[in-house]
Amino acid sequence: MITGDRGFFVVRVIIERVAVPERIADDTTGDFVGFVDVGNDCALHLWRNDDFVYDPADQLAWYRPSPFRLRMLYLARLDGEPAGRLLVTVPLEEEATTAEVEVHVIPAARRHGIGTALLRRGEDLVGDAGRVDVSTFTEHVLADIPSGARTIAPEAGPVGLPADDDSVRFALANGYALGQVEEVSRLTVPLPDAVASALQAQADAHSDGYRTVTWWQHCPEELVESFAAARARMVIDVPHDGIALDTERWDAQRVREEEQRWIDAAEPMLVAAAVRDGSDEVVAYTILLVAQDSKKVEQWDTLVVAAHRGHRLGLAVKLANLRALAEVAPGVERILTWNAGENAPMLAINAAMGFEAYALDGNWQKRVGT
Ligand SMILES: CC(C)(COP(=O)(O)OP(=O)(O)OC[C@H]1O[C@@H](n2cnc3c(N)ncnc32)[C@H](O)[C@@H]1OP(=O)(O)O)[C@@H](O)C(=O)NCCC(=O)NCCS
Helix, strand or coil, rough: EEEECCEEEEEEEEEEEEECCCHHHHCCCCCCHHHHHHHHHHHHHHHHCCCCCHHHHHHHCCCCCCEEEEEEEEEEEECEEEEEEEEEEEECCCCEEEEEEEEEEEECCCCCCCHHHHHHHHHHHHHHCCEEEEEEEEEEEECCCCCCCCCCHHHHHHHCEEECHHHHHHHCCCCCCEEEEEEEEEEECCCCCCHHHHHHHHHHHHCCEEEEEEEECCCHHHHHHHHHHHHHHHHCCCCCCCCCCCCCCCCCHHHHHHHHHHHHCCCEEEEEEEEECCCEEEEEEEEEECCCCCCCEEEEEEECCHHHHHCCHHHHHHHHHHHCCCCHHHHHHHHECCCCCCHHHHHHHHHEEEEEEEEEEEEEEEEEEC
């Protein structure tokens, strides 16, 4: 409990662990709903739209226990009302060193030390779990960064973050170093026909010997092992100078667990993969998370396995997924994607498709307990 003097009142902040109920009706204390509401309040404030506003019932699946990650949720109440939240995510691979701590404080309750108290609690939990590299993230809409703003540079990559931003000041004040900046870009869909067909001609001219396969919600059984192997490459193959990343173990069971989780969260996966002709070997893939009834979808991993680069397979799978998207969710208007600022090949594909710079994400890290 933190107590502080605010005028004539003594304000009290209580931070408590949040249980993930089976159903929203079981959330008798309202803590889980409060946890989701705090995230929604911060998302509306930051993005000024509802792209990252979630229904608590859909979020249950995302937070329920997983064999691959431990998630701990905490809610800070200020005078009884939800004011801040902490999410700690610990990968369960034995040799892992990292964990993620996310802190959000509603705009009306900022600068009262709630963020710091939540972050300290998160760092303690990471230490207790035996992990030493704590990551946290900050998000910055480009249109809100004043022109000529002083920037702070990451350890790797060409793009910096605005040094006077609240969350940058907060991360620096708490001893975090800026490891990497990801560029968030946005594409309006559908692509104009002329753009789509010119890009498809390019992809076709280079991708002889490969076919594209798309699936909605469930990976075809014959590809699931190979898809799992490709998923494991992702954390190894993305640029990650300046940040510690753990390897992930993937098998068919993990693929199935993840796809079911996203189905339950009402945001199923739409996947396009490139497969070597005459085999079931997945050599490239790209994932869209398609929230039901939403105007936006999120582009997640895109990977071309190293030995198969140079065949425009990244472009081929992205185009195949856009065609599939038009079928499964014709109402979608925009796609958001995240790429390391130094990932020039991926950014070049995105630029050719018409993605436009929209925001920046800072990946901050700190060592604890050493
Ligand atoms: C970043 C965030 C969590 C801070 O929460 P908070 O409760 O306001 O943080 P605190 O009151 O504990 O602030 C701690 C220190 O951070 C720095 N700081 C925080 N906000 C600041 C601001 N607007 N301007 C300058 N410094 C700021 C200060 O050093 C502050 O200490 P001080 O108040 O004694 O000067 C909150 O602004 C937020 O939720 N932002 C959106 C989500 C986010 O970016 N989370 C990730 C953060 S790594």
